Amino acid sequence: MYDVAVVGQGPAGGMAALRLAEAGHSVVTFDRKRRVGDPVHCGEGLGKIALKNADYPVGDWAIRSVEGNRIRMPNGKSVGLMSPGYSIHRWGLDQSISDDAVEAGATRHEGVRVTKVNRDKDGWILSSKDGEVAKAKQLVVAEGRVPNIVTQIGLQGNEKLRLLPGLQYKFKREDVDFPDTDYFDFYINPRYADGYIWVFPRNDIFNVGIVATNGAKAGLDYFCREHMSVEPDKRVESEIGHRQNGGLIPRDGPIPIFSTKDAYVVGDAAGLTNPITKGGVHVGMLSGQYAAIAIQNELGTGKLSPPSHSVNCHELRGQYWEKSGKALHPDLESHIWYDRIMKRQPWTQQKFVDQSKLIYSLDKRILNLIGEIYDGNNYSKLPWFKMLGVLVRNPDLLPMAGKLLKIKSSLKVTETYGW
Ligand SMILES: Cc1cc2nc3c(=O)[nH]c(=O)nc-3n(C[C@H](O)[C@H](O)[C@H](O)COP(=O)(O)OP(=O)(O)OC[C@H]3O[C@@H](n4cnc5c(N)ncnc54)[C@H](O)[C@@H]3O)c2cc1C
Structure with a gap:
């Protein structure tokens, strides 16, 4: 026993x-x-x-440091979430x-x-x-x-039936047209329903993946071609011999x-x-x-x-x-x-689950406006004047503004808990 x-x-x-x-x-x-x-x-x-919160030491499985995360809107503008991490x-x-x-x-x-x-x-x-x-x-x-x-x-x-499907490919850096930065990039776009695309730089490899409810493979293949100028078939094997990896993720809370x-x-x-x-x-x-x-x-x-x-x-x-x-x-x-x-x-x-649902329900126009307001700033540093300007030009957003501001508290949890 x-x-x-x-x-x-x-x-x-x-x-x-x-x-x-x-x-x-x-x-x-x-x-x-x-x-x-x-x-x-x-x-x-x-x-x-x-690792700090779990009191577990970093090991040689951590292959590259990044400075933080950029949440990229359909228009390419981003909101920062600067909690550092590892690939x-x-x-x-x-x-x-x-x-x-x-x-x-x-x-x-x-x-x-x-x-x-x-x-x-x-x-x-x-x-x-x-x-x-x-x-x-x-x-x-x-x-x-x-x-x-x-x-x-x-x-x-x-x-x-509520689990969210995910899929990931790996590409050699020299095979893609994509900048090598010290950030994790997340692309939010209704094209990837209920989810997003990620691009994580590694040493000489990019991990490119998707979570989405409307066809993970189609969304990921589209992103590879349109945003990285690479054919999905160019993906390479991982160190342990898999040409892709994926799986299901709980997304509705505990x-x-x-x-x-x-x-x-x-x-x-x-x-x-x-x-x-x-x-x-x-x-x-x-x-x-x-x-x-x-x-x-x-x-x-x-x-x-x-x-x-x-x-x-x-x-x-x-x-x-x-x-x-x-x-x-x-x-x-x-x-x-x-x-x-x-x-x-x-x-x-x-409320963490509810606010995440709100984030993934936003349409392209609102996402782009958020990108315009932040334009690369960290989520915690809201440029108020810019936001007021956007609200004056888009008064239909006023009822939603309060709800969107509350998302900041969930982003704070994400920043504090990282991945
Ligand atoms: C595509 C994708 C991308 C993701 N990206 C990230 C990311 O970048 N960062 C992040 O933090 N999280 C990410 N996640 C989520 C993360 O992988 C999981 O949340 C994490 O693995 C949960 O850990 P766990 O120990 O609970 O479960 P798991 O890691 O799933 O471990 C469960 C283990 O139990 C074993 N098992 C299951 N049933 C049995 C059984 N009956 N008997 C014996 N063994 C069994 C399985 O073989 C498995 O090894 C991602 C998930 C997916 C699918």
């Missing part, structure tokens, strides 16, 4: 396993991939602040966290898909198609976006309940992505860490208090943490504490 079983070794499950193994617990992990991290489902952009080898990050967990004492099974989870009086019984694979007192469900185990433990998973007695849902499995950027590595790592705190409390090696380095103890604490009520009672049951603390995070608030 292990103390903890973790299903899934992406960044969320990897982080939970690492922190629990470091605390001296017996941990067993499973991933259906033959090697953790391969294949990749990611654009491979990560905010530097993710990463995503397979490298996942392997690094999971390997660290193994080094700290976790037992890992790769190439094993957990198909069934039951409970008896002692704990959880995990099975694969070949029969029982482990027993554990506590369970972490980190299976990613498509619900399987989540529903077996009686919780509601992501709605499959699942209603994050945990049940002795079982914790983390990362994409819990719908935890940033609905604006759709990035989920950072909040996945954080949720894994919070689950580890709750489990340590349950197993008698820790207390129910947030990690001291976590961001909500500092910048955002006043805004969300304390406003949402008194400190959580230290005698709460561990799984209830986890559920409540997840619901207090800035990145799980409904």
Whole structure:
């Protein structure tokens, strides 16, 4: 009987396993991939602040620094979101966290898909198609976006039909007509419905990808031809041998309940992505860490208090943490504490989801006007006079102006939580 079983070794499950193994617990992990991290489902952009908040060191999987993000409107003008980041080898990050967990004492099974989870009086019984694979007192469900185990433990998973499809190609720098800058570029345009195109510079490669509900491949191929003057067939293989990568992303906010007695849902499995950027590595790592705190409390090696380095103890604490009520009672049951603390995070608030929907519902004209107003400035530095001028010339926008200004608070969360 292990103390903890973790299903899934992406960044969320990897982080939970690492922190629990470091605390001296017996941990067993499973991933259906033959090697953790391969294949990749990611654009491979990560905010530097993710590592700070998750207290995880940068490694050689981080291959290039960028200064921040530019949100580019259809007319080419941009709004800045200057949180610095890295272009990463995503397979490298996942392997690094999971390997660290193994080094700290976790037992890992790769190439094993957990198909069934039951409970008896002692704990959880995990099975694969070949029969029982482990027993554990506590369970972490980190299976990613498509619900399987989540529903077996009686919780509601992501709605499959609401997942957002993404696709990415890689091109050699010399094959494209595109400037090499130290920024992540995001192209918002109703042409890419409910999503956007990203261009992430790497060393000698560009990652170019899309999330969209109206045909990811068509949108991405169009962008490659029109904006980078490159035929999609010119794309190159990744370091681990894939000519494209993609997958589904939760975009509608988190699942209603994050945990049940002795079982914790983390990362994409819990719908935890940033609905604006759709990035989920950072909040996945954080949720894994919070689950580890709750489990340590349950197993008698820790207390129910947030990690001291976590961001909500500092910048955002006043805004969300304390406003949402008194400190959580230290005698709460561990799984209830986890559920409540997840619901207090800035990145799980409904208004964050609502404001992201507003951003992706804007038409071309409004996007272009926003681009004109900001014209390269950071989102936090609104040029008021310019904005008033635009409103005088476009009075029909007045009713919307208030709503648009509120988006700034969501961009602040994105800036603080990065990717
Ligand atoms: C195209 C695309 C681009 C993206 N770009 C970015 C980006 O640039 N930055 C960013 O931060 N986020 C990005 N995301 C989102 C990000 O990839 C996810 O939010 C992140 O991977 C979530 O981590 P996780 O650990 O919860 O889940 P995952 O990384 O999906 O890990 C889940 C793991 O569980 C394993 N698994 C699943 N079921 C079982 C089972 N039954 N038994 C055993 N193992 C199982 C899977 O093999 C997988 O390894 C992108 C997503 C997509 C699809």
